[in-house]
Amino acid sequence: MLPKSMIALLAGSALAMPALAAAETPETHPQSDRDGLHFVHGIATADAPNARADERLAIFTPTSNPIRHRIDYEIWDYALKNIIVSMGPSTRQGAPRPDPVIGSRLKSGPQSRYRLEGSLVMFRFFDKEVIESFTEYRQDLERVVETQDISALPRNEQLAFWLNLHNVAMMEQIAKEWPVREPRDIMIGGQPLDEAKFITLRGIPVSLRDIRENIVFRHWKDPKVIYGFWRGEIGMPHLQSYAFTGANVSSLLDVAAADFVNSLRGTQKMSGKLVVSELYAEVAPFYFPDFDNDLRAHLANYAEEPVVELLAKTDQTVASIREADIADLHGGARPTSYQPVMTEPGLASDRPICTERMGQASCDVLFARSLKLQRMERRDQPTSRVFFSNIDLPGDPPNKNAVE
Numbered sequence: 001m002l003p004k005s006m007i008a009l010l011a012g013s014a015l016a017m018p019a020l021a022a023a024e025t026p027e028t029h030p031q032s033d034r035d036g037l038h039f040v041h042g043i044a045t046a047d048a049p050n051a052r053a054d055e056r057l058a059i060f061t062p063t064s065n066p067i068r069h070r071i072d073y074e075i076w077d078y079a080l081k082n083i084i085v086s087m088g089p090s091t092r093q094g095a096p097r098p099d100p101v102i103g104s105r106l107k108s109g110p111q112s113r114y115r116l117e118g119s120l121v122m123f124r125f126f127d128k129e130v131i132e133s134f135t136e137y138r139q140d141l142e143r144v145v146e147t148q149d150i151s152a153l154p155r156n157e158q159l160a161f162w163l164n165l166h167n168v169a170m171m172e173q174i175a176k177e178w179p180v181r182e183p184r185d186i187m188i189g190g191q192p193l194d195e196a197k198f199i200t201l202r203g204i205p206v207s208l209r210d211i212r213e214n215i216v217f218r219h220w221k222d223p224k225v226i227y228g229f230w231r232g233e234i235g236m237p238h239l240q241s242y243a244f245t246g247a248n249v250s251s252l253l254d255v256a257a258a259d260f261v262n263s264l265r266g267t268q269k270m271s272g273k274l275v276v277s278e279l280y281a282e283v284a285p286f287y288f289p290d291f292d293n294d295l296r297a298h299l300a301n302y303a304e305e306p307v308v309e310l311l312a313k314t315d316q317t318v319a320s321i322r323e324a325d326i327a328d329l330h331g332g333a334r335p336t337s338y339q340p341v342m343t344e345p346g347l348a349s350d351r352p353i354c355t356e357r358m359g360q361a362s363c364d365v366l367f368a369r370s371l372k373l374q375r376m377e378r379r380d381q382p383t384s385r386v387f388f389s390n391i392d393l394p395g396d397p398p399n400k401n402a403v404e
Helices: 004-016 055-060 074-083 128-147 155-177 208-219 223-228 249-261 278-287 291-302 305-312 360-378
Strands: 084-086 119-121 199-201 204-206 267-270 273-277 317-321
Touching: 055 204, 055 208, 074 084, 128 155, 128 199, 155 208, 155 223, 155 249, 199 208, 208 223, 208 278, 223 249, 223 278, 249 291, 267 305, 267 317, 273 278, 273 291, 278 291, 278 317, 291 305, 291 317
Parallel strands: 273 317
Antiparallel strands: 084 119, 199 204, 267 273
């Protein structure tokens, strides 16, 4: 694996500005429930989920008699803790429309009403050396497959590997193309980001979609695995500040599932219907064949009070929430203004001073985050989610607490 000093470059500005990376949102103004929603007429019937699977990937089918080995992701874990800004749990209130840059009509930074949910990445601070380190790390993970029989590891170890490889590769490709407004616009060799086979595993060209659908969805039947795949979009499950490991993968997936299900990105109510993320329609052939009933049962496993009520008061489900904007602190664009943040009366001690390096728009997002978290604390609402990793004891079976 790469030396930590290489990925340590990623810490850059985050370590230099701890005050900016800790808070959330001013009062939201009334906003149409239609904002951020894109309606589809129905869920396309898919062929059998594995119909287009590359059968060569069958070599990654989990074995029934695993060996008790582990893979270390310390470098990726270290990087995640320094390149991500967690926006905290959803308050189920859309973020207000951002104000234009002072003295202009231009709006910069994240525009999505979901920008104060999930997490945002600090892509602007990745220089050439940092981006190359992502490529080297992804290639290191590919080499693990050459030297280690991944299918012979405990199921949780295998799952952690596939999730980390997918997310590292996604981070690498977005970082290469930044600034970009929507990750799905990225093309690699004439192929869309999701379809391009730029990963090589035992000589087999593999795409990000292959990892999700033809390896993980093919062999893991618990739908909570869908929340471990980061797609680089604000509207999708967020990237957590922990690398997946065999010990924590089950718990982290539960945390990610609870975050998404109880967010506006995951569930809303409109015209008496339950409106959910298009993600659920995408994975329906694998996990929700009886879409309405299967999905509602799944959501109920993670639903908190507002969503429990939403489920009880609706009897139709529409998969139409879509937000393709990049999950980036700067909104996929370089700052257009370097004017310092203006201090408001009574907020001088709370509002950070914005630097040219940070950019006005990202400072505004971080300040909004700070206000959101402060309001949640005043209302005794939890501002984070806690997870407990599995604890291994002598004599435990290698697949204890495995994600099935």
